[in-house]
Amino acid sequence: MPVTGPEIERLIQLLSKLPGLGPRSARRAVLQLIKKKETLLAPLAVAMADAAEKACICSICGNVDTQDPCAICSDPTREPTTLCVVEEVGDLWALERAGVHKGRYHVLGGVLSALDGVGPNDLNIGSLAERVEKNGIKEVILAMNATVDGQTTAHYITDRLEGLGVTISRLAHGVPVGGELDYLDDGTLAAAMKSRRPF
Amino acid sequence: MPVTGPEIERLIQLLSKLPGLGPRSARRAVLQLIKKKETLLAPLAVAMADAAEKACICSICGNVDTQDPCAICSDPTREPTTLCVVEEVGDLWALERAGVHKGRYHVLGGVLSALDGVGPNDLNIGSLAERVEKNGIKEVILAMNATVDGQTTAHYITDRLEGLGVTISRLAHGVPVGGELDYLDDGTLAAAMKSRRPF
Numbered sequence: 001m002p003v004t005g006p007e008i009e010r011l012i013q014l015l016s017k018l019p020g021l022g023p024r025s026a027r028r029a030v031l032q033l034i035k036k037k038e039t040l041l042a043p044l045a046v047a048m049a050d051a052a053e054k055a056c057i058c059s060i061c062g063n064v065d066t067q068d069p070c071a072i073c074s075d076p077t078r079e080p081t082t083l084c085v086v087e088e089v090g091d092l093w094a095l096e097r098a099g100v101h102k103g104r105y106h107v108l109g110g111v112l113s114a115l116d117g118v119g120p121n122d123l124n125i126g127s128l129a130e131r132v133e134k135n136g137i138k139e140v141i142l143a144m145n146a147t148v149d150g151q152t153t154a155h156y157i158t159d160r161l162e163g164l165g166v167t168i169s170r171l172a173h174g175v176p177v178g179g180e181l182d183y184l185d186d187g188t189l190a191a192a193m194k195s196r197r198p199f
Numbered sequence: 200m201p202v203t204g205p206e207i208e209r210l211i212q213l214l215s216k217l218p219g220l221g222p223r224s225a226r227r228a229v230l231q232l233i234k235k236k237e238t239l240l241a242p243l244a245v246a247m248a249d250a251a252e253k254a255c256i257c258s259i260c261g262n263v264d265t266q267d268p269c270a271i272c273s274d275p276t277r278e279p280t281t282l283c284v285v286e287e288v289g290d291l292w293a294l295e296r297a298g299v300h301k302g303r304y305h306v307l308g309g310v311l312s313a314l315d316g317v318g319p320n321d322l323n324i325g326s327l328a329e330r331v332e333k334n335g336i337k338e339v340i341l342a343m344n345a346t347v348d349g350q351t352t353a354h355y356i357t358d359r360l361e362g363l364g365v366t367i368s369r370l371a372h373g374v375p376v377g378g379e380l381d382y383l384d385d386g387t388l389a390a391a392m393k394s395r396r397p398f
Contacts (some may be wrong), residue, residue, distance in 0.1 A: 003295035005265025007249040014243045019231050020224040021217075029217045031288055033247075034254045034263050041254075044213045045247035048232075050206040052241045055233045064233050066204025089230055096202035 001132040008034070060131075062107030062124055064089045072096075072104060077104040081138040085157065086129065087111055087145060095143065103141075106131065113158055123153075125160060132164050142170040207233070259330075261306030261323055263288045271295075271303060280337040284327060284356065286310055286344060294342065302340075310348040311355055316379065322352075324359060331363050341369040380382040 002009045008030060016026035033041040057063070058070035065071055072078060082103030086092050092105050108123045120126075131137060140161060144150035158168050173191035175184060184192075201208045203360060206228060215225035232240040256262070257269035265269055281302030285291050291304050307322045319325075330336060339360060341351035357367050372390035374383060383391075 003292045004263060005244065005253065005270070007253050007265050008263065011243075011246040011250045014239065014246050017239060018220075018228045021219060021226060025219040027292065028289060030217060030250070031263060032218050034250065037251055037254065040213065040216060041247060042251045044210075045244055045251055047206065047210040047213050048244035048247060050241060051210045052234065052236055053242055054204065054206050055236065055240075064203060064207065064230060067207050071204070091225060093202045093226060176311070 060091075061105045062089070062109060063092055063105060081136060082141065083128070083131065083137050084106050084138070084141045084143050086143050087150060087153075091143065091145075101141070103139075108153065108180075110155040111144065111147075113149050120156065120160075125157060128157065129160055130163070132161055137166055139169065140165045142168065144170075146171075146173060226336060260291075261288070262291055262304060280335060281340065282327070282330065282336050282338070283340045283342050285342050286349060286352075288387045290342065290344075300337075300340070307343075307352065310343065310352040311347075312348050319355065319359075320360070324356060327356065328359055331360055331365050336365055338366045338368065341367065343369075343374060345370075 011033075012026050012030050013022070015021055015029055016023045018026075021029065033044070051066075054066040055064060056066065056068045058065055058068055058073055060069045060073045063070040063072060067074070079102050082101075083106050083107045084092075084095065084101045084103060085108060086095065087108055087110060089107055092107055095101050095105075106124065106128050108125065110118055110123055112118055112120065112123070125169075127138075132140065140157075142154040142157060144154045154170060161168060172195060173188065174195060175181065175188065175192045181189065210232075211222070214220055214228055215222045217225075220228065230273060232243070237387050250265075253265040255265065255267045257264055257267055257272055259268045259272045262269040262271060268274070273327050281300075282305050283291075283294065283300045284307060285294065285308055286309060288306055291306055294300050294304075298307045305323065305327050306328075307324065309317055309322055310321075311317055311319065311322070311379060311389065315378050331339065339356075341353040341356060343353050353369060360367060371394060372387065373394060374380065374391045380388065
């Protein structure tokens with residue numbers, strides 16, 4: 001039985017499909033939105049319509065932007081011969097926020113996973129090989145998550161790019177900055193110890 | 200430094216103001232929305248515009264609905280002489296979902312709180328007294344949260360309605376259905392013991 005008007009029920013139902021919101025938190029969010037109708041709900045409706053109209057996926061790297069090619073791919077000041085390969089757009093955004101990569105990106109759109117039936121043809125691996133071959137890429141930085149699937153994918157890409165004369169690197173494993181040894185898993189500690197550096 | 204287009208950044212910024220979403224989960228939500236542009240983002244924009252246009256607050260009870268008086272206040276089959284007093288609209292919705300109250304409601308819009316500077320005039324207490332006096336209300340059920348502020352407010356309302364010839368009741372305290380004694384606080388156990396019933 002609906003407890004409120006159909007337009008509000010529909011908003012609750014759609015909002016509860018967002019990751020991180022369930023039916024209960026969607027209801028709380030909708031009440032908050034209606035309380036701040038002029039300052040939040042109305043602007044959000046406009047922002048969503050805007051984004052729905054303008055958001056697109058970059059045909060070169062797979063980034064989400066309001067222009068195609070995206071701002072990064074069309075920025076002439078960025079190093080064009082270094083590609084950072086990430087699983088998802090969210091990873092690209094995280095690296096950009098940190099400002100630690102001055103080259104271009106390539107978004108795979110996932111990882112290889114036998115369990116979920118994701119094979120190489122389901123990911124943007126073919127287009128990666130093509131970019132490396134045709135655009136004179138000198139270095140490919142593999143920035144996949146440090147999970148089993150992420151590392152499997154990294155190995156697969158390394159095999160696939162072999163013979164194209166490109167340097168392949170991966171992110172360092174080790175103790176996170178600010179991290180406490182006591183709370184780290186054995187794998188991380190072993191990696192940190194193995195890759196120790198002169199002080 | 201923005202990592203994506205201005206329309207998308209603005210959507211992230213607005214979404215992160217929702218309760219339960221921070222900047223990080225708002226970004227994840229926006230990526231999900233853009234991935235499901237046709238099935239989620241566009242309908243959500245329409246639903247928000249609809250809700251912004253139609254949502255209103257019932258001038259009688261304070262419920263949020265798309266009609267004024269709300270569906271509950273204008274339903275002739277509901278017992279008009281029993282009022283259930285709640286703190287917020289979310290509480291009213293919770294009771295409606297449970298289907299445990301067949302009368303009408305009255306939303307206070309908060310609780311008395313000396314710390315937050317909320318006094319009786321900041322809540323819909325005057326309009327409650329007026330409804331009780333003018334509409335021949337026979338019973339007022341106080342359904343405030345079982346917090347210190349909620350119970351203070353309940354006591355204040357009881358004092359305020361004294362002499363109007365209305366029965367005042369409150370929700371029972373006790374062991375939640377499905378709850379385990381071992382995990383309950385002392386206050387709840389004491390209340391449950393004190394209000395024990397013949398079996």
